[in-house]
Amino acid sequence: MLLSTRRFLFASLSVAVLGGSLYWSRLQSPAVAPVKSVDSYWAETGLQAQSLEDLLGPDTCASSERYFLACANAVVSIANRFNLTVETTGNIHPVSEGLSQDFSTEKKQIAIWRQFFTEQTEVATKFSFMNVWKDLKENHIPENQSSLMVGVGLNGFISIFRDPHTYLMPVAMFKEVVSRADNRLTTAGVQVGRADGAYVIRKVLVGSAADRAGLKRGDIILKIDGKPVQALLQARVNELLKGNEGSKVTIFVSRNGERIRKKLQRSEVVVATLTTQVIDGIKPIAVIGLNKFAKGSCDKMKVALDVVNKAQVRGLLFDLRDNPGGQMEEAACIASLFVGADKKIFDIRYLDQAKRSEIYYGGESKVFDKPVAVLINAGSASAAEIVAGALRDLNRAVLVGERTFGKGSFQEGEYWTQNKKIALFETKGFYYLPSGRSPQMKGLEPDVAVNFDHISMDREEDQFVNPLMAPERHVRSLKSLISSKDCLDTEDGMANEDVQLNKARQILFCSKAIAGVN
Incomplete structure (x- = not known):
């Protein structure tokens, strides 16, 4: 059954949650729907872990390089949400602040897994992505984020196995956020880009918390809420800046060699x-x-x-x-x-x-x-x-x-x-x-x-x-x-x-x- 009747064309800038082009829904959305977190929308779906586990079995992940990389992207995408990295040994560990390697895109995140499969195919095909998933689920994922993480993992898998613009999204999120005519954002108020291997503020939204706090274009972002951002996907960095209205976020930036700490209260910004x-x-x-x-x-x-x-x-x-x-x-x-x-x-x-x-x-x-x-x-x-x-x-x-x-x-x-x-x-x-x-x-x-x-x-x-x-x-x-x-x-x-x-x-x-x- 088709969800809608009008094609949308959006850039897929976040394969983990949003992604791709959309249809306009026939379903009527509320006149003013509350701005909720991504976590809340996924929790409402009741998505269960079995949907992801059906894909992470050894018979699937070891069957070809494409399946192997899709499985890797599933677990790496989830780990990235918690500022974690997954080694080809199966070990999971926090991202260190001094890490110099650029992991800002899916392509860069998966490069080591492609090399691992190419150079050590016999070892790689025995790698257990299911064990990595279980470790993440039992030791790192809060219960209220379980559905979201399953969705993140599924979209990570689909991005490589199918294409980066095919994806899953909660219907309610599509109706209440994506298909709306206005741009209602609950955010700290900055847009992020890359410069010299670092995350940099590309634009400060007028009237936002970041604008009031004096953050500027060109400020280098070092940490968000104490999390080093260097090894995170850009989509994840963008998500860390968003949250519920009234919630607070601490941004640590560098400007002309000076380190600056700003604590911001997220507010709703309507972009004309x-x-x-x-x-x-x-x-x-x-x-x-x-x-x-x-x-x-x-x-x-x-x-x-x-x-x-x-x-x-x-x-x-x-x-x-x-x-x-x-x-x-x-x-x-x-x-x-x-x-x-x-x-x-x-x-x-x-x-x-x-x-x-x-x-x-x-x-x-x-x-x-x-x-x-x-x-x-x-x-x-x-x-x-x-x-x-x-x-x-x-x-x-x-x-x-x-x-x-x-x-x-x-x-x-x-x-x-x-x-x-x-x-x-x-x-x-x-x-x-x-x-x-x-x-x-x-x-x-x-x-x-x-x-x-x-x-x-x-x-x-x-x-x-x-x-x-x-x-x-x-x-x-x-x-x-x-x-x-x-x-x-x-x-x-x-x-x-x-x-x-x-x-x-x-x-x-x-x-x-x-x-x-x-």
């Missing part, structure tokens, strides 16, 4: 889906930021563009940085506001070749015909890549910033046969831009590259052991929309610390990305 700003000047422009392709985003975009048109701006900066995606229907609708109803925005092709491909048109009349520059970075994924890529392919915008994440697959959700309180989201195919390209694994290269700075985010091919590859199709070449890469607008009324936005503004009027250019 869309923001609009009009910048006056000799050549007035607008900046529209879209944080998520949520239900109703296209209607909000229409309102924003109406405001922008009335302001008689000369061009638009469309900011899709750190936008993880959302509903593909909303993406197609928003793109059509710039190109018209009759332009193909993208098409999808199924892994099941018996299913016919589907073409998506936005269906809306063009409402904005001035130059457009789209800002992108490594956090721009899925539906954000659809819109950015389609506008460029249709000669309607130039892209400024960094190469995008590279998520071009889509998932469809059904109730899991083993537990109806859990949904299984399976990868069903890939989407392709008008040029015939799919951003899967490759991402979108900007027309004008401006690195965010030295703080990075791991992309699709960097994170996973078995990343998906989209089948090749005929790809047409693209024309350059930049009339002169050396052309700069000298007006300085908008200069600020945002180098990507400044650069986008500088090249906006050197671009041929206007209506009528084909």
